Amino acid sequence: MVQYHRPELDRVFGAVADPTRRAILDALARGPARITDLARPFPVSLNAISKHVKILERAGLVARDVVGREHYCRLETERLREAAAWLERHKAFWESRLDALARHVTKRRQAERRAAVRRRGDAGAAHARARTGASR
């Protein structure tokens, strides 16, 4: 179940981790656009957008058609599909595992409670004493 390193996933997830790049992808969903068009709504330089597009390209999320001096960018959905599949698969798996664990813990808790009642007192097992995290 633990698979070997897949650099495409690094690049795809790395690419969509940036809000500007997600916005660029959204813009491209409206149809192909040139670098200049893509850059217009953003408060950053044209060069910055050019770099972002290059990153999206390396991630395989965007392709470009060069027409004279103009570069038309368009979405490329295959890699996105792969990334979505990875997330979906893991989400499903993790959730089922968590359910299984929850059932297991519940069963163990019941067993512990019965044992504690038998012995009387000291109802708190180590698990119950855990100060649960998310401290920030």
Next chain:
Amino acid sequence: MVQYHRPELDRVFGAVADPTRRAILDALARGPARITDLARPFPVSLNAISKHVKILERAGLVARDVVGREHYCRLETERLREAAAWLERHKAFWESRLDALARHVTKRRQAERRAAVRRRGDAGAAHARARTGASR
């Protein structure tokens, strides 16, 4: 359709963009584990893993229960669900848009061909001249 900046997505996608962190998540799918347990399979220092876990925590993908000196980490699926939903939604939207564009282009191509035939010669429109990208 273009939504405002969602930093959780930055953090979640950023977190899963790293192969070591994806592997940690996979390990945690087998059940809660301490930092030391998580670190064992990796060729990097314990400190490095500690940092990775902290990043996963900030992304909301992992929570920890501190029991004495031991930190038990476990998966937290909510944020993952959100990220998966984002990808799914966009994947679906982009694919439908691409289909629509394809239909549109096809129709336009047919119209152009008819026009070209009427005029005779010079069949190549600008679009057809585009040297398609993915040049690396």
Next chain:
DNA sequence: ACATAATTCAACCGAATGGTTCAATATCAT
């Protein structure tokens, strides 16, 4: 009490990011 174990903190390092500015290149329009 004391050594050991589990973890973080702090400082550091090199490489990658996201941004800038100022050319350079190539194409289009006149």
Next chain:
DNA sequence: ATGATATTGAACCATTCGGTTGAATTATGT
């Protein structure tokens, strides 16, 4: 030919990242 337009290249900067090492902190076992 000339000038404007679209884009990249190159150099630079501050910050973040992924990693290290060494010391500090806290809890456990004897």
